[in-house]
Amino acid sequence: MTERPSVPFAVLHPYRRPEPRPFRLRLRLIHGVGIAGAVALIGGAAFAQGGTSTRSAFEVILQWSPLLLSGFLFNITISVLAMLLGTIAGIALGLVLIGHNPVTRWTGWVFTQFFRNSPWLVLLFFAMFLIPYEFRVAGTTIPFPDWIKAVIGFSLPVMANVAELVRGAVRSLPSGQWEAAESLAFSRRQTLWMIILPQCVKRMLPPWMNLYSLVTMATVQASIVGVTEMLTLTSQVHAAEGGRPDLLAPLYGFAMLCFFLYCYPIERFTLYLERRFKV
Amino acid sequence: MNKFALATLAILLGIGHSASADVLAKIKEKGVLTVGVKADYKPFGFRDPSGAIVGIEPDLAADVAKRLDVKLELVPVISANRIEFLQQGKIDLMIATMSDTPERRKSVLGIDPQYYSDSVNVLMSKKAKVASWEDLKGKVLCGTSGAWYNKAVNAKYGVEVKAFDGSEKPLFALKGGECIGYLYDQTFVQGKLIDTEWNTDFAMPLPGIMEAPWMLAVAQGEGAFAKFMTDTTIDWMKTGFIVQEETKWGITPTAYSQRMHDKYKGN
Amino acid sequence: MMQPTTKADPTPGGLWTPDKPLIQLTDVHKSFGAFEVLRGISFDVMKGEVVCIIGPSGSGKSTLIRCINALVPIDAGSIQVEGQEVHDPKLDKLALRRKVGMVFQQYNLFPHRTALQNVMMAPVHVLRQDRDEVEQRAHALLKKVRLSGKENAYPGELSGGQQQRVAIARALAMRPDVMLFDEVTAALDPETVKEVLITIRELVEEGMTCMLVTHEMGFAREIADQVYFTDRGVIVEHGAPDEFFSAPKDERTQAFLSQIL
Numbered sequence: 016m017t018e019r020p021s022v023p024f025a026v027l028h029p030y031r032r033p034e035p036r037p038f039r040l041r042l043r044l045i046h047g048v049g050i051a052g053a054v055a056l057i058g059g060a061a062f063a064q065g066g067t068s069t070r071s072a073f074e075v076i077l078q079w080s081p082l083l084l085s086g087f088l089f090n091i092t093i094s095v096l097a098m099l100l101g102t103i104a105g106i107a108l109g110l111v112l113i114g115h116n117p118v119t120r121w122t123g124w125v126f127t128q129f130f131r132n133s134p135w136l137v138l139l140f141f142a143m144f145l146i147p148y149e150f151r152v153a154g155t156t157i158p159f160p161d162w163i164k165a166v167i168g169f170s171l172p173v174m175a176n177v178a179e180l181v182r183g184a185v186r187s188l189p190s191g192q193w194e195a196a197e198s199l200a201f202s203r204r205q206t207l208w209m210i211i212l213p214q215c216v217k218r219m220l221p222p223w224m225n226l227y228s229l230v231t232m233a234t235v236q237a238s239i240v241g242v243t244e245m246l247t248l249t250s251q252v253h254a255a256e257g258g259r260p261d262l263l264a265p266l267y268g269f270a271m272l273c274f275f276l277y278c279y280p281i282e283r284f285t286l287y288l289e290r291r292f293k294v
Numbered sequence: 295m296n297k298f299a300l301a302t303l304a305i306l307l308g309i310g311h312s313a314s315a316d317v318l319a320k321i322k323e324k325g326v327l328t329v330g331v332k333a334d335y336k337p338f339g340f341r342d343p344s345g346a347i348v349g350i351e352p353d354l355a356a357d358v359a360k361r362l363d364v365k366l367e368l369v370p371v372i373s374a375n376r377i378e379f380l381q382q383g384k385i386d387l388m389i390a391t392m393s394d395t396p397e398r399r400k401s402v403l404g405i406d407p408q409y410y411s412d413s414v415n416v417l418m419s420k421k422a423k424v425a426s427w428e429d430l431k432g433k434v435l436c437g438t439s440g441a442w443y444n445k446a447v448n449a450k451y452g453v454e455v456k457a458f459d460g461s462e463k464p465l466f467a468l469k470g471g472e473c474i475g476y477l478y479d480q481t482f483v484q485g486k487l488i489d490t491e492w493n494t495d496f497a498m499p500l501p502g503i504m505e506a507p508w509m510l511a512v513a514q515g516e517g518a519f520a521k522f523m524t525d526t527t528i529d530w531m532k533t534g535f536i537v538q539e540e541t542k543w544g545i546t547p548t549a550y551s552q553r554m555h556d557k558y559k560g561n
Numbered sequence: 562m563m564q565p566t567t568k569a570d571p572t573p574g575g576l577w578t579p580d581k582p583l584i585q586l587t588d589v590h591k592s593f594g595a596f597e598v599l600r601g602i603s604f605d606v607m608k609g610e611v612v613c614i615i616g617p618s619g620s621g622k623s624t625l626i627r628c629i630n631a632l633v634p635i636d637a638g639s640i641q642v643e644g645q646e647v648h649d650p651k652l653d654k655l656a657l658r659r660k661v662g663m664v665f666q667q668y669n670l671f672p673h674r675t676a677l678q679n680v681m682m683a684p685v686h687v688l689r690q691d692r693d694e695v696e697q698r699a700h701a702l703l704k705k706v707r708l709s710g711k712e713n714a715y716p717g718e719l720s721g722g723q724q725q726r727v728a729i730a731r732a733l734a735m736r737p738d739v740m741l742f743d744e745v746t747a748a749l750d751p752e753t754v755k756e757v758l759i760t761i762r763e764l765v766e767e768g769m770t771c772m773l774v775t776h777e778m779g780f781a782r783e784i785a786d787q788v789y790f791t792d793r794g795v796i797v798e799h800g801a802p803d804e805f806f807s808a809p810k811d812e813r814t815q816a817f818l819s820q821i822l
């Protein structure tokens with residue numbers, strides 16, 4: 016109010032939100048301490064034992080890290096593809112949920128609720144056992160490896176959650192947007208794709224990224240159904256190192272650190288977007 | 295538990311398997327033999343730092359591929375999925391530390407003679423001066439709860455078995471001096487003794503008891519391939535290939551391997 | 562489906578000529594549930610005429626105006642725009658809405674598009690007109706509503722009055738035959754009301770047929786050809802503004818005007 020003394024009533028000014036601070040992932044002291052702590056946890060255990068004949072956990076992880084990281088890359092690949100597939104299917108399902116046809120809408124609702132409220136691991140089992148390991152199309156065999164089935168398995172809950180996000184975002188838009196579009200003779204389809212959905216993207220982005228973080232972390236469940244991802248490799252590395260009990264914490268700690276370093280910035284960025292888009 | 299869940303699910307869903315008539319023909323046509331092996335059981339099947347699966351069973355698989363004159367593809371399997379993989383046709387042959395049981399013979403075609411055998415043994419502290427099973431009378435061994443032989447060993451040799459869950463806890467207890475040895479599968483004990491972590495203070499001084507043979511398996515109905523694998527297994531025993539493999543991967547040849555070698559090398 | 566229609570096209574019946582009412586309401590009824598909002602409304606709007614509707618809150622003014630471009634379906638009666646029955650289920654609603662422009666109390670601009678894009682969207686995507694031509698016209702329209710220089714501003718960066726003028730330009734870009742204004746100044750602060758009213762007056766001076774729901778009595782008196790007073794779903798009284806404002810006949814009209822003036 017002090018900036019504009021000429022107008023006595025601040026309420027007469029259109030409300031403007033303060034500019035949000037630009038996004039920067041600042042590595043503060045606290046982060047440094049955290050990461051150092053994790054590294055110490057990983058490397059420390061074996062140093063303490065200090066056996067001359069056994070290698071330290073740090074050496075072990077260093078030696079196996081290319082393999083372990085390739086496994087981690089695989090987790091990321093699975094999560095990205097599952098998210099891609101699930102998002103495309105989820106948008107389609109979301110459109111069914113907000114559609115006019117009561118039959119498809121009801122079917123879509125049942126579908127959504129089913130996949131939203133099933134444990135991810137169960138969906139994963141279904142995908143694993145319902146999908147054949149190869150398809151024969153016109154004489155050529157298309158292999159369908161386990162990891163692709165895992166992608167499909169994870170994309171099912173993603174689909175249902177994205178459908179809910181779409182539905183919620185569309186519902187949360189003021190009805191005036193629909194009315195304005197209608198009065199300008201836009202068809203329903205045009206209204207959706209040109210006016211409603213673009214505005215929903217902004218609202219959906221933070222929860223969508225949140226979902227992505229969850230998917231990434233869930234991909235380790237694929238190890239249970241035999242996909243050779245990071246957790247599977249971690250346990251195999253542990254076996255190859257003779258199953259030393261003192262290696263358990265450092266090896267799994269390393270996996271944890273990888274996921275943390277990947278998901279934490281996403282989490283921060285999501286928070287930033289949430290603040291930014293807050294209406 | 296997972297194994298059970300998977301099997302139940304598979305049955306519930308009534309999943310059939312693509313019973314392609316002749317797997318040998320398929321292997322030859324594709325030029326690839328796909329074998330399911332373990333990747334977490336040293337030294338039978340485990341990873342090297344490059345990510346490749348190595349060990350005794352991958353070597354056996356490689357030998358089969360060589361005999362068929364095709365390339366080899368190894369698929370890592372776990373106990374929970376190895377039978378399904380074979381039934382689905384995802385793997386042509388299973389060499390994955392699978393014990394021979396009547397139930398398993400119902401779902402897959404087991405190969406005779408059994409290529410290997412596990413048995414019961416003790417990972418023993420070198421300080422405990424034990425030379426025979428009878429010497430164990432009145433002593434305390436660590437064990438894994440639920441192992442079928444705990445009771446039998448206790449009854450027969452008068453040794454107390456202190457049971458823990460899984461295999462990590464009894465190993466901890468052993469290192470902590472709660473017992474003089476760990477009563478467990480001999481293959482597991484042998485695997486431990488490859489590493490300096492264990493072989494400096496521990497050993498396996500006793501002969502294995504209560505043999506539990508492992509079988510190779512192919513899908514049901516693959517009689518021709520089964521015959522080929524039977525011949526191959528006998529040839530391995532004849533030439534002493536399996537004993538060589540044990541030595542190569544750092545374990546003491548088992549009584550079973552020796553016996554089979556002796557039996558077949560004559561003819 | 563999106564063929565641009567020329568205004569001279571004969572209507573399906575081929576009956577309408579400019580000497581007949583452009584909008585004709587006959588005994589229109591509308592209920593929301595058990596609540597009857599419109600209870601038999603009839604009136605005509607001729608081409609070039611300016612009609613103001615006034616009345617207490619909740620009397621059904623917004624509902625009435627929404628019925629005219631089929632945003633709200635009616636229960637009984639008839640609404641004709643250029644001789645076409647609006648609530649005929651076979652009617653091409655899109656064709657109707659191209660003839661009727663509408664401006665809302667809450668502006669309802671598309672917040673993810675700039676002012677210029679807001680104006681251009683419907684002609685480009687609905688009428689499928691040439692983009693360059695539309696852009697030229699959009700610039701002209703924004704200039705007409707005194708918003709030159711704000712073409713690339715997003716709605717969130719504009720004041721209420723500016724947004725409302727963009728909304729008027731957006732409706733005009735469809736070259737409607739009639740404009741409906743529903744309390745378009747009600748959400749504005751007093752300073753900016755004027756700029757919007759000036760814009761509407763200019764439109765009226767150019768001969769645009771207009772229907773306004775408004776609480777700006779001075780403005781209504783100045784520009785209206787006919788003033789209608791509605792209360793509880795019926796038209797209580799109507800007349801030319803001078804007569805209507807200086808000598809209202811009905812008691813309810815008198816009470817309402819005395820309250821508001």
Ligand SMILES: Nc1ncnc2c1ncn2[C@@H]1O[C@H](COP(=O)(O)OP(=O)(O)OP(=O)(O)O)[C@@H](O)[C@H]1O
Binds near residue numbers: 593620621624744
């Ligand atoms: N979609 C709807 N569903 C149910 N009731 C409605 C709906 N739209 C309007 N109404 C009701 O109809 C009545 C008339 O509403 P309308 O908006 O037409 O009044 P108005 O004359 O425009 O009032 P105001 O001056 O406050 O804008 C109100 O009581 C309102 O609550």
Ligand SMILES: [Mg+2]
Binds near residue numbers: 622743
């Ligand atoms: Mg209103």
